[in-house]
Amino acid sequence: MNNESQHVPLATPVVISPAGGPRVGRHRLPAPPHALRGRAAVLAVAAGAAVSAASAGSVLDVAGTHSTEAGDIALLANGETVPATPAPSTSATASATPSLPEPVVITAMAAETENAQSTMLYAGTEINTQREIAEEQARRPKVAMPAFGxxxxxxxxxxxxxxxxxxxxxxxxxxxxxxxxxxxxxxxxxxxxxxxxxxxxxxxxxxxxxxxxxxxxxxxxxxxxxxxxxxxxxxxxxxxxxxxxxxxxxxxxxxxxxxxxxxxQGLGSPGTGSAGSTGMAGSTELSNTGSLGS
CATH class of the missing domain: 2.70.70.10 (Glucose Permease (Domain IIA))
Known part of the structure; x- marks a missing residue:
């Protein structure tokens, strides 16, 4: 008991001037102990940091942030060290926003797949074109009437x-x-x-x-x-x-x-099926030695 009483600081007496007398020093209050002043400064700094973080649009959960900050302030007030906050995982992808859309990542495998698909499409188109040409040639007559008249x-x-x-x-x-x-x-x-x-x-x-x-x-x-x-x-x-x-x-x-x-060949007689025939009967080549049909 005697030892504990020796370490208790004595209270500073407050002097009150009598009524009507000079009130010198009434506006001054006794200075707080040094430890209390240190804790108040820490509380002020922590509170300012919390306000700054909130005004900067922190994406952390509001309730979680408040509870964390309150705990940190309490620890600082008691002179204890605040545990380090873990850094956000770089593997997690932040949610896309209109001002910051989610980036589109094209891997090498995706590019190779796209190239392969383009090649297959081109090959299919070429094969289809060749087939259409072959079908058209198959439908085309192999023998035609040389003229009409x-x-x-x-x-x-x-x-x-x-x-x-x-x-x-x-x-x-x-x-x-x-x-x-x-x-x-x-x-x-x-x-x-x-x-x-x-x-x-x-x-x-x-x-x-x-x-x-x-x-x-x-x-x-x-x-x-x-x-x-x-x-x-x-x-x-x-x-x-x-x-x-x-x-x-x-x-x-x-x-x-x-x-x-x-x-x-299934074409009938020459001159049949003509359109606009002039009926020029007798028009023929002259017979001559070494000429047509000789």
Whole structure:
């Protein structure tokens, strides 16, 4: 008991001046003990820090923040050390806001997957295009009527010589078509024909076209059945605008009747099914030694 009483500080007496007397020093209060002043300063600093954190828009939970700050202030008031607050985990992704949208991360695997999908799409499109081309070619006729007009001269002897083709008459410039798929082996001037075009098909059948006033294909060009190759005319040994048409088989060695050949292909007789036929009967090439059909 005696030891404890020796450590208790004595209270500072407060002097009260009598009424009407001078009140010197009444506004002054005794200074608090040094330890209490230190704790008050710590409380003020902690409270200021709490207010600053709240005004800065802290994303921490309000209730949790208040309880934590109250506990820290109490510890500081008692002179104890506040435990360190754990740093937020870097693995956790912060919630996206309108002002700070969540970033889109494209990994290498995602890029490779996208490239593979693009390649597959391109390959599928290319395959589909090739299939459409193949289907179109399959639907396309393999043999076509070379021209439309009046059938004016058959494959037969005429004026003592063989007329080795058929004549289809129509107005100058009437379209002339390739009778088969094939390669153009001649396109230009030729004796008796004026101009001619010769086409060798894939199966060794050669077709010949004569007297054209215009040519639309060149030697070495690949053509298809039904493709326009020339415009009808009357060049060479001819009495009027018409097409002289020949068919040779066995690699172009042997003539055959073009009318029969067209019928075998399901096309009917030359000149049938024409539109705007001029009926130019008698328009044919002249017979001459070394000319057509000789």
């Amino acid at each position: 009046s059938y004016t001269s058959p494959y037969a002897m005429r004026w003592g010589v063989m007329h080795a083709g058929v004549d289809i008459a129509n107005s100058a410039g009437t379209e002339i078509y390739a009778a088969t798929d094939g390669t153009v082996i001649d396109s230009g001037p030729a004796q008796g024909y004026g101009n001619w075009i010769r086409i060798m098909s894939d199966d060794g059948t050669m077709t010949v076209y004569g007297h054209m006033q215009s040519l639309d294909v060149s030697k070495g060009e690949r053509v298809y059945a039904g493709q326009k190759i020339a415009g009808m005319g009357s060049l060479g040994f001819s009495t009027g605008s018409h097409l002289h048409f020949e068919v040779l088989v066995n690699g172009g060695k042997d003539h055959v009747d073009p009318a029969l050949w067209l019928a075998q």
